[in-house]
Amino acid sequence: MRYFSWLLILGLLGLAGCGQHEEGGGNVSLTGAGATFPQPLYAKWAAHYAQMHREVGINYQGIGSGGGIKQITEKTVDFGATDGPMTDAQLQKASGELLHIPMTLGAVVPIYNLPQVTKPLVFSGPVLADLFLGKITKWNDPQLVQLNPDAGLPDQPVTVVHRSDGSGTTYIFTDYLSKVSPAWKSGPGKATTVNWPSGRGAKGNDGVAADVKQNEGSLGYVELIYAANNNIAYGDVVNAAGQPVHASIESVSAAAGTLKDIPPDLRMSITNAEGEGAYPISGMTWILLYKQQENEAKGKALVEFLWWATHDGQALAAPLHYAPLPKELLPLIEAKLKSVTAGSKPLLTQP
Amino acid sequence: MSPVYRRWKSRLFLGLMGLALLVCLVPLASLLLTLVVKGGHVISLRFLTAGWQPVGERGGGIAHAIAGSLYLLGVATLIAAPLGLAKGLFLARGDRHWLTGPVRVLLDVMSGIPAIIVGVFVYTLVVRRGGFSLGTGFSLLAGGLALAMIMLPIFARTTEEAVRAIPPSVDEAGLALGLPRRRVVLWIVLRSAVPAVLTGLFLALARVAGEAAPLLFTAFGSNAFPGSPLEPAGSLPQLLFEYARQPFEELVRQAWGAALVLVAMILAVRLLTHAYTRWRYGGHGGHA
Amino acid sequence: MLMTTVQLDGDQTENLSCSAGASRQAFGDRVFFAVLTGASLIAPLILLLFVAVLAYGAWPSIREFGLSFLTSSVWEPNPERERYGAFPFIVGTLISATLALALAAPAGIGIATLVNEVLPSRLRGTARFLIEILATIPSVVYGLWGVFVLAPWVSGTLQPALAKPLGFIPVFGPPYEPRNMLCAVLILAIMVLPIIVSVSLDAIRSVPASYREAALGLGATRWEMVRIAVWPPARSGFIGGCILALGRALGETMAVTMVIGNGRRISASLFAASDTVASTIANQFAEAPSDLFTAALIEMALLLFVVTLSVNVIARWLIRPAARTGARP
Numbered sequence: 001m002r003y004f005s006w007l008l009i010l011g012l013l014g015l016a017g018c019g020q021h022e023e024g025g026g027n028v029s030l031t032g033a034g035a036t037f038p039q040p041l042y043a044k045w046a047a048h049y050a051q052m053h054r055e056v057g058i059n060y061q062g063i064g065s066g067g068g069i070k071q072i073t074e075k076t077v078d079f080g081a082t083d084g085p086m087t088d089a090q091l092q093k094a095s096g097e098l099l100h101i102p103m104t105l106g107a108v109v110p111i112y113n114l115p116q117v118t119k120p121l122v123f124s125g126p127v128l129a130d131l132f133l134g135k136i137t138k139w140n141d142p143q144l145v146q147l148n149p150d151a152g153l154p155d156q157p158v159t160v161v162h163r164s165d166g167s168g169t170t171y172i173f174t175d176y177l178s179k180v181s182p183a184w185k186s187g188p189g190k191a192t193t194v195n196w197p198s199g200r201g202a203k204g205n206d207g208v209a210a211d212v213k214q215n216e217g218s219l220g221y222v223e224l225i226y227a228a229n230n231n232i233a234y235g236d237v238v239n240a241a242g243q244p245v246h247a248s249i250e251s252v253s254a255a256a257g258t259l260k261d262i263p264p265d266l267r268m269s270i271t272n273a274e275g276e277g278a279y280p281i282s283g284m285t286w287i288l289l290y291k292q293q294e295n296e297a298k299g300k301a302l303v304e305f306l307w308w309a310t311h312d313g314q315a316l317a318a319p320l321h322y323a324p325l326p327k328e329l330l331p332l333i334e335a336k337l338k339s340v341t342a343g344s345k346p347l348l349t350q351p
Numbered sequence: 352m353s354p355v356y357r358r359w360k361s362r363l364f365l366g367l368m369g370l371a372l373l374v375c376l377v378p379l380a381s382l383l384l385t386l387v388v389k390g391g392h393v394i395s396l397r398f399l400t401a402g403w404q405p406v407g408e409r410g411g412g413i414a415h416a417i418a419g420s421l422y423l424l425g426v427a428t429l430i431a432a433p434l435g436l437a438k439g440l441f442l443a444r445g446d447r448h449w450l451t452g453p454v455r456v457l458l459d460v461m462s463g464i465p466a467i468i469v470g471v472f473v474y475t476l477v478v479r480r481g482g483f484s485l486g487t488g489f490s491l492l493a494g495g496l497a498l499a500m501i502m503l504p505i506f507a508r509t510t511e512e513a514v515r516a517i518p519p520s521v522d523e524a525g526l527a528l529g530l531p532r533r534r535v536v537l538w539i540v541l542r543s544a545v546p547a548v549l550t551g552l553f554l555a556l557a558r559v560a561g562e563a564a565p566l567l568f569t570a571f572g573s574n575a576f577p578g579s580p581l582e583p584a585g586s587l588p589q590l591l592f593e594y595a596r597q598p599f600e601e602l603v604r605q606a607w608g609a610a611l612v613l614v615a616m617i618l619a620v621r622l623l624t625h626a627y628t629r630w631r632y633g634g635h636g637g638h639a
Numbered sequence: 640m641l642m643t644t645v646q647l648d649g650d651q652t653e654n655l656s657c658s659a660g661a662s663r664q665a666f667g668d669r670v671f672f673a674v675l676t677g678a679s680l681i682a683p684l685i686l687l688l689f690v691a692v693l694a695y696g697a698w699p700s701i702r703e704f705g706l707s708f709l710t711s712s713v714w715e716p717n718p719e720r721e722r723y724g725a726f727p728f729i730v731g732t733l734i735s736a737t738l739a740l741a742l743a744a745p746a747g748i749g750i751a752t753l754v755n756e757v758l759p760s761r762l763r764g765t766a767r768f769l770i771e772i773l774a775t776i777p778s779v780v781y782g783l784w785g786v787f788v789l790a791p792w793v794s795g796t797l798q799p800a801l802a803k804p805l806g807f808i809p810v811f812g813p814p815y816e817p818r819n820m821l822c823a824v825l826i827l828a829i830m831v832l833p834i835i836v837s838v839s840l841d842a843i844r845s846v847p848a849s850y851r852e853a854a855l856g857l858g859a860t861r862w863e864m865v866r867i868a869v870w871p872p873a874r875s876g877f878i879g880g881c882i883l884a885l886g887r888a889l890g891e892t893m894a895v896t897m898v899i900g901n902g903r904r905i906s907a908s909l910f911a912a913s914d915t916v917a918s919t920i921a922n923q924f925a926e927a928p929s930d931l932f933t934a935a936l937i938e939m940a941l942l943l944f945v946v947t948l949s950v951n952v953i954a955r956w957l958i959r960p961a962a963r964t965g966a967r968p
Contacts, residue, residue, distance in 0.1 A: 561777020
C-alpha cells in the first residue's frame with residue numbers, strides 16, 4: 001500500500017517534470033496585455049521575433065484596451081496595449097511617464113448576420129448611431145432601406161452586440177459615432193466602455209465576432225481582421241466626403257494620409273477623416289510602456305522588439321488586413337524609443 | 352380511496368421521478384457525446400505535445416497549457432498540503448481544544464466562497480503593485496495561491512476524516528509503548544492514514560483542476576511554457592475560456608480538444624482514487 | 640490541551656531515568672500541537688483578511704454611492720459623470736439562482752428518492768456514478784457546451800416553441816436574444832443538481848429502515864411510504880442541500896458568463912441577455928478603467944461574499960444533524 005502511495009507521488013512529479021523539457025528558450029520573458037484589436041498581429045510578431053531571438057519570449061494576452069491601460073498602470077505587465085489613447089487623468093495616475101508607441105492601423109467595421117443579404121450593406125454614421133442607440137430596431141427600417149434600396153432587407157429585429165469589456169475598438173467606434181451624431185455625443189459619449197443603451201455584451205473582438213456569426217439578425221462592430229478571416233459580412237460606411245467606402249488597407253491608409261498636425265505624444269484620432277476614399281472608422285493602436293524601465297534586461301528586449309515591429313515587422317501587417325504605419329510617423333516613433341531608459345542609461349544602443 | 356387508485360398514484364409519482372432522472376441524463380449524454388466527438392477529432396500526439404502557435408499557422412497544440420495546469424496544481428499542493436494536513440490532524444486529534452469547533456465551521460464556510468472572489472482577493476492582495484499588495488504581478492505563484500485557497504478546506508476535511516478513521520486504540524497502543532504524543536500522531540496515526548489522506552489530496556486536486564475563475568486575475572494566461580514562478584502561466588481551463596469565444600474555427604476546435612483532455616484527466620484521477628479506495632477498504636468504500 | 644496524554648506520561652515516571660525525558664517530551668508535544676493549532680488558525684485569519692481586503696477595496700464606492708449602490712441601475716463609466724449601481728446584476732443573480740433551484744430541487748430530490756428507494760441496488764451504483772460525473776465536469780466545460788449546444792437549442796427550438804403560444808406573457812416575450820437568462824438558468828440547474836442529489840441521498844439514507852418497514856407493514860404503497868416515512872425525517876437535509884446549491888448557484892461564474900449574454904438590464908423576458916454579479920466581475924475586473932469602477936466591482940464581490948457566506952452557514956447548520964459528512968461543497 002505504501003508503495004502505491006509512492007507511485008502516486010512519483011507519477012505526479014513525473015507529470016510535472018514533463019513540462020520542464022518542453023520549456024522553450026527565453027532568458028527574458030515579456031508579458032503584455034491589452035487590446036484584442038491587434039492581437040492576431042502581435043501574436044504573429046511574437047512568434048516571428050521568437051524565431052530570430054531565441055532568448056526573448058513574448059507573451060501577449062488580449063484582454064481589452066481598458067485592461068491594457070489598467071494593467072500597465074498597476075505594473076502587473078511589462079507593456080500595455082490600447083486602441084484608445086489614455087486620457088490625461090489616466091496618465092496622471094500612472095506612477096511614471098508612459099509612452100504611446102503607434103504600432104499599426106486598422107479599421108472597425110459594422111458586422112451583421114443576415115444570410116439573405118448577399119451584397120455588403122451600406123451604413124451611414126447617423127444610421128449606425130441610431131442602430132446602437134436602439135432607435136432603429138428593424139432591419140427593414142426606412143433609413144436603412146434608403147441606403148440599401150436593392151438589398152432585400154428582411155423584416156427582422158436588429159439585435160445589437162457590443163463589447164462587455166473595456167475596449168479600444170469601442171473607443172474608435174464611439175469616437176466616430178460622437179463625431180457624426182449629436183445624440184450619441186450627449187448620450188453614451190466616447191470611451192473604452194460606455195453606458196450602452198441597448199443590446200448584449202460579448203468579451204473581446206473575438207467574442208463579438210463569434211456572437212454575431214452564431215446568431216442571425218445580429219449587428220456588431222469589430223476590427224476588420226475578425227470579420228475578414230471569419231467570413232462575416234461587414235458593411236461599407238459613408239465617409240465625410242459623402243461616399244460609401246469599403247474597409248481595406250488602402251482606405252485606412254487614405255484616412256491616415258490626411259493627418260496634418262501630429263501631436264508630440266502621438267495620441268491622435270483618425271476617425272471621420274476628410275479625404276476622398278478615406279475609411280471613416282479607422283483607428284490607430286498603441287503599445288504603452290514606461291519611459292523609465294525598472295529592469296534593464298527586460299526594457300532593452302522590449303524596445304528592441306518594438307523597434308523591429310515598427311520597422312521590419314510592418315511587412316507582416318498587410319496579410320492580416322492591418323495597414324502599415326505611415327512613413328511620416330517613423331521618425332517620431334524612433335525618437336520615442338530612443339528616449340526610453342533604465343536608471344539613466346538609454347536602452348536602445350544600435351537599432 | 353381504492354387500492355387501485357393508490358397503486359396507480361404510486362406508479363405515477365415514481366414514474367415522474369424516473370422521468371426526472373432521464374431528463375437530467377439527456378444533457379449529460381449530450382455533453383459527453385459532443386465532448387468525445389468534437390474533442391476526439393482534434394486530439395493527436397502533436398496536439399498534446401506542441402506548444403501554442405499564432406492563428407493561421409499549423410500545428411499548434413496545448414502542451415503549454417497542460418504544463419501550466421500541472422505547475423499551478425503543484426504550487427497549490429505545496430501551499431495547501433502542509434496547512435491542510437495540520438488542520439486535519441488538529442481537528443481529528445485535538446478534540447478537547449475549544450478552537451476545533453469554530454475552525455471546522457469556518458473551513459466549511461470557506462469552501463463556499465465563490466471561486467471568482469478568491470481571484471479578486473488574491474489580485475488585490477498579491478498581484479497588484481502598490482498599496483499593501485505583495486506586487487508579484489500576474490504570476491504562477493498567485494495562481495497557485497488562489498487554487499490553494501480553494502483546495503485547503505476540501506483537503507483539510509478529507510484529512511480529518513482519514514485521521515479520525517484510525518481508531519483511538521491505535522493511539523493508546525503507541526502511547527503505552529512510551530512514545531511521545533507527537534510521535535504517535537505523526538508516525539503511527541498519520542502513517543496509517545496516508546493512503547486515505549493522499550486520496551483526499553487527489554480528490555481536492557481533481558476539484559480545483561477545472562477552475563478557471565480564480566485564475567483569470569492571478570495566473571492570467573500565457574502562450575509560453577511556464578517559466579519562473581513570478582511569470583504568468585497558462586492553464587487548461589483558462590485556455591478553454593479564451594478559445595471558446597474565438598471566431599477562428601481552428602481555436603474553437605482546439606477548445607473542444609482541450610476540454611476533452613481536461614475532463615479525461617479529472618475523471619481519470621477520480622476513477623483511480625475511487626477504485627483504489629474500493630480495493631483498499633473493500634465493499635462499497637466511501638463514495639468519495 | 641490533549642486528552643489522555645498527561646495521565647499516560649505520569650505512568651511513565653516509574654522509570655526514574657526517564658523523568659527528565661518525559662518533561663522534554665511533554666514540551667515537545669506542546670510545541671507540536673501549538674504548531675498544529677497555529678496552522679489551523681490560518682483559515683479563520685484568511686476569512687478575516689478577505690473581509691478586510693474587500694471592504695478596503697470597496698471603500699471608495701461605498702463612500703461615494705452608499706446604499707444607492709444596491710438600488711440604482713445606472714452604470715455610467717464615462718469619466719466625467721461616473722456612477723455605478725449594481726441593481727441589475729443583483730436581480731440577475733437572484734433570478735438565475737432561484738429559477739435554477741426551482742428546476743433542480745424537485746428533480747434532485749426525486750432522483751435521490753428514486754435511487755435509494757426504488758432502483759435495484761445494481762443500478763444504484765450506476766446512477767450515483769453518473770451524478771458523480773455530472774459533479775466532476777468543470778464549469779468552463781459546461782460553458783463550452785452551453786455556447787455551442789445548449790444556447791443554439793434554446794434559441795432555435797425552445798424559444799420558438801414557447802414564444803408562439805405563450806409569447807403574450809412578458810416572461811416568454813421579446814427581446815429574443817441568442818444568449819440569455821434561460822440558458823444560464825438551465826446550465827445552473829444542471830450544475831447544482833449533483834449537490835442536491837448527493838445531500839438528499841445522505842439525508843434519505845440516514846432514515847432508519849424501521850420507519851419504512853413500519854409504513855409498508857401498515858399497507859402503504861411505495862409512494863405513500865416515501866411520503867409518510869422517508870421524506871419527513873429527511874426534510875431538513877433536503878432544505879440544507881437546496882440552500883447549499885443556492886450558494887453555489889449565486890457564485891457560479893464561468894459557465895454563466897459564457898451563456899448569459901452580458902446585457903446589463905432588467906427584463907421580464909427569460910430570453911433577454913442579462914448579467915449576474917459574478918459574471919460582471921469576471922468580464923470587467925481585469926480591465927476596469929478607473930479606480931471607482933474597480934471599487935464598484937470589489938463592492939459587488941464583497942456583497943456576493945457576504946451573501947454566499949450566510950447562505951452557506953445556514954445550509955451547513957441545517958445539514959449537520961441529517962448527515963455529518965459526504966456532500967462536496
